[in-house]
Amino acid sequence: MKQLKGGNNFTIWIAIVGVLIIVYNMLGDINLTAKKVIFSEFLDQIDSGSVKSVTIRGDLVEGKYTEGGSFVTLIPRYYPNLIEKMKVKEVAIDIAPLETSFGNLVALLSSWFPVILLIGVWVYFMKNMQSGGGKALGFGRSKARLVSDPNKVVTFADVAGVDEAKEELVEIVDFLKNPGKFQKLGGKIPRGCLLVGSPGTGKTLLARAVAGEAGVPFFTISGSDFVEMFVGVGASRVRDMFAQAKKQSPCIVFIDEIDAVGRHRGAGLGGGNDEREQTLNQLLVEMDGFSDNEGVIVMAATNRPDVLDPALLRPGRFDRQIVVPIPDIKGREQILAVHAKAVPIAPDVDIRVLARGTPGFSGADLKNLINEAALMAARRDRNMVSMQEMEFAKDKVMMGAERKSLVMTDDDKKLTAYHEAGHALVALHLPDSDPLHKATIIPRGRALGVTMRLPESDRLSMTKAKLKADLAVAMGGRVAEEIVFSLDKITTGAGNDIKVATQIARKMVTQWGLSDSIGPVLVGDDKEEVFLGHSIGRSNHISNELATKIDEEIKKIIDEAYNTAKAILTKHRDQLEDIAQGLLEYEVLSGQEMQDLINGKPTIRKEDENKKAANKPSVSIPKAGSEPKPVKPKLKESSGIQEA
Template sequence: MLKNVLIWTVVAMVLMSVFNHFGSQGQGSSGRLDYSDFIEMVHQGQVSSVNIEGQTIRGVYTNGDAFTTYNPGDPGLMGDLLDNQVKVSAQPPEKQSVLMQIFISWFPMLLLIAVWIFFMRSVGGGMGGKGGPMSFGKSKARMLTDDQNKVTLDDVAGADEAKQEVGEIVDFLKDPSKYQNLGGNIPRGVLMVGPPGTGKTLLAKAIAGEAKVPFFTISGSDFVEMFVGVGASRVRDMFEQAKAHAPCIIFIDEIDAVGRSRGTGMGGGNDEREQTLNQMLVEMDGFEGNEGIIVIAATNRADVLDPALLRPGRFDRQVTVGLPDIRGREQILKVHMRKVPLADDVNPSYIARGTPGFSGADLANLVNEAALFAARENCKLVTQKHFEKAKDKILMGVERKSMVMNEKERRMTAYHEAGHAIVGYLVPEHDPVYKVSIMPRGRALGVTMYLPEEDSYSYSKRKLESQLSSLYGGRIAEEQIYGPDAVTTGASNDIERATAIARNMVTKWGLSDNLGPLMYEEEDKGGFMGTSRNANVSGEISKQIDVEIRNIIDRNYKRAQQILLDNAEKLEIMTEALMQYETIDSQQIKNIMEGLPPGEPKDWQERKPDDESSSGSSAAEDDVEAKTDADSDNKDDLVKDDLSGDKAESDSGEPKLH
């Protein structure tokens, strides 16, 4: 800012001096007099005095008015003036220096050059500077010095094993001789692998902050440009900068953007990407050593990286940064709660138990949402109630209180969600029902949410089939109450999820009695993440796969039908409770299933409407029909293809067909 102000001030001063100079030369131009008229007035005695400066004549009439004229070289001028009693004074002409004359004549060109240089520096830091128009090959890595990086390992929670793995790196950077005296070498590169939001970048930054060394950070996509060779040049420049600041850490985020396997066709066979990768391989373990430089990279797609990048001598240590367990979630919550004023009733352990599958970023978002809820209510402290609201918002979506539903559609949604809840409550090994709501949230008209009692990392065949039964509970409830012809499209996502689980049971997980423990479908690594392709199977096997999937679906569909038939009375009671309270919790569900009155939800007095009627009742009077129909279940209930225990996405259906 100061630099720009100074530059523009100098430009303004130069312009003002030039304009003043030209203005001083033109002074008196308004009273200019032709020379012939001047001589005539001298003869008539109308000129009182003159001042001669070179060829310029400035004079005064007898009436006091001033004038200016120019002497064309008349030799008789002085005689005319003296004969007519004109007072004459003279001054030598003002001579400009040669440099000033050159400057004035060249000033427009110099001004244009100065403006061009200024804008070039503003756009890119100069022709050859970092980021300038001629600096394609310069590294885009940003450096944080030890005094700028305040993050330490104490700020990283929920990744104890990963912190132990990188502890040696911190120790080596602080005292290299400890390892070198024993002939040991610290790993040249560390690859951090894990789902998004688990703290890979934070952990790398904490290593640099703990060791108090410079920290270079860059994204894998910053290397690749449309010009071949630019990425390789940037890699060389980045390592040259790192050598100048060694010992230091280079952190490459999303390295899969440039480190994908060569020759597989992935990424379109981009020559620029492959040259960039080749240069990175050479810099990490080539003829020239890079002592004191540790490269840390992060990715969630380690399976697509080039094998040469993962061999010892390059990224010879892989650190898995997974989703935190219940103790890790509690530690992460405590870290993020330091900046939030908490009420006495807030229990991080209780919140951690209710957030299985949450990553560190999800937990940070949970704390932030709770603080926002407290601010909306003008509270001074964040209470446990605010955390519960934030958890419901993240898991189930935002309540759409402005959306109105008529009575018929609200009741059908209540039957649908009650069917999910009853079947999920009664089938074995199913996650407990946490909350059921017919309040529209996001794209869903209703939500049935399950929360596991503890973290789970694998799924049994019994649990998977129980999920299949509960997924069809909503559709079956609609069919039993309103008939087969009245079934809505709200179960579209339930059907999609159930079909995916059944297919994976047969083709991936070996849970089919007829086809046995064989892999009939594998992930297509050359395509998008999560896509699959059929293995080499015959047409007869493909037919058996379809039959087996259908048998699994039919078996669990019939079980869910029988459960709802046996509990038809509980289905009605739960539906009425949903119509009255819109949202019921686990205690009410337990009371209904045990034959007791449901009672009021804990937060009913807070969200109770003034007229003790739900928002949908007024919709019945207005006869306004909702335009979308969807069904949503707990996102933790969705089984991932790889059974990694990741938190699944929330369920939502398709728009209602009119």
């Protein structure tokens, strides 16, 4: 349809240009500035020899004077001897086809042509502006887009990791397929379904899956598409959207980011009479008013349900609020398996290991991980995506790309190695810490080095012992710098560690009730509303004495973590040296390699064994009086860890 419409517009413009060219040519052939003379005067001019040439078109004669200038006159059709008289006076005679009998009409039209052309163009554009939803006079039309491409149908098989949310939506699918099953018992399907979850968890994908499973029309629109500068435009678009939906009933209307139009009323400027609130009022009426919207199910998505107006969330409008959470380890495994179908996977890829190593990843993050791995395999001219590319992609998504162009001095490398070794060694000696995954001194993102720990399974809550262990691990880098390089040589590298540790300690005291002196009391509320730069109403004010006590308790918790890290690193100074030297040599060490190092069991790499065997002479005859030198065992690099 769009191509046809574009072709018609092109044809119209070609026709307009053609008419302009024809009129221009017609006007070019007619001299509208010529002097009009009567016939008797024309005869006298011929006798006097002042006529140079004439063009005869039927009764009309156009001529030119010998001294310059032009004239027109009318002659009798059968006037005798006129041609002979002009020939005697040597007047150039031209006979033109008889096509100017309407010369006066053409002259009249030509004088009015600019005005007629302007009126025609104005009518043409006004008609177009009124016919399209995106045109100037069609801004009151809905911008909802009907998704009807049969090649892009999404079903529940394409959605993984949100089994509970899918179960909630199966009932809506059953109603759309067989409404009589529910209506015969007096049941009514929910008019609205609100999908709540963090960005990238698959809210839009779930809505499309419902439409794909039910096989009904699916309208999609963003909350920001309703709001315009003029009051009333958004309300008009809401009315038009529901009018279109009723014609396609049963159908699904999906409003993405509904918080753009559904925020609390009365909190903005204009006394509650602004465009956004008028749009919200119309949406409330359309969803549950006097009009009957049977068969139109409104689905919406937001990651900020706390800002929505209560009238929008009440039963009869958005009856159900379905939480779409960040997937757990089982859900991540299912999501990775779905996205892995689109790329050739090597046999060494372990989806379970990838799922365990990506806590907190949303569905969009996992999809990006698979895509990054496929891009890396393509750059390496591989035919399949191996575990090595998967690990590379995971590190890139979690920590940022390797900064290979960054040139680090030997002193910077040494300091970074001891810093990361401090984190790693404290984690290895604290049983409440998460298992150590890897440590690297290859710069990634904004960090010069990274130490990664991965939990055995997803944590739904954290114990006080686990939090204290995390604080001690965070302090490990700073303490290692002090022990190895002295207090005067410590750097700003621990700035982010200190920031994270302070945030954890503050939450332990003010939100989680894990302080013995403060107790289980919520101090302060992070759900403050900010309006024009000022906090409104919800924060709990505290006394100066309590604020001082909170600061002292936070410092006490951090000092305790610092002392724990210092005791471990001081006691195991030799192990700190072993891990740091391993990082300086290989830049990347796995958790198992570091565990082997502190146990005095260096792991021999297969690559090093092969290299050693290739360089070993077939017959070795030691010289007299010489002793064989001990060979220092090298560390093994685990699969999936990238070298610098």
